[in-house]
Amino acid sequence: MSYDLILLMALITFFMRYAFFMEKLPIKLDLRVQRFLSFTAPCILTAMAAPIVFGEVAFSTEDITNPFLLAGIIAVVLSLLVKNTLFVVLASMGVFFSLKTML
Numbered sequence: 001m002s003y004d005l006i007l008l009m010a011l012i013t014f015f016m017r018y019a020f021f022m023e024k025l026p027i028k029l030d031l032r033v034q035r036f037l038s039f040t041a042p043c044i045l046t047a048m049a050a051p052i053v054f055g056e057v058a059f060s061t062e063d064i065t066n067p068f069l070l071a072g073i074i075a076v077v078l079s080l081l082v083k084n085t086l087f088v089v090l091a092s093m094g095v096f097f098s099l100k101t102m103l
Contacts, residue, residue, distance in 0.1 A: 071096035
């Protein structure tokens, strides 16, 4: 997957969410719809990250040192503890890059 495609998916996701929450647009959404839309970012992030984390994991003794798997587990735990999606994404990316350089 190229970086251009990842950037394009991120921009589409951002602007679709931003259009609904921007106050200058005359669109007013129900509170239930706004709550429903708050789940789109974690869902899209999961759909993009799951093939990377679980796609090439071979079940052997080296699995525990796989930075993709470890960062994925940490991202799941952080998302359960912290409800700030941006923090979870940035923290898990930091953990991934740290593990990638150390391992």
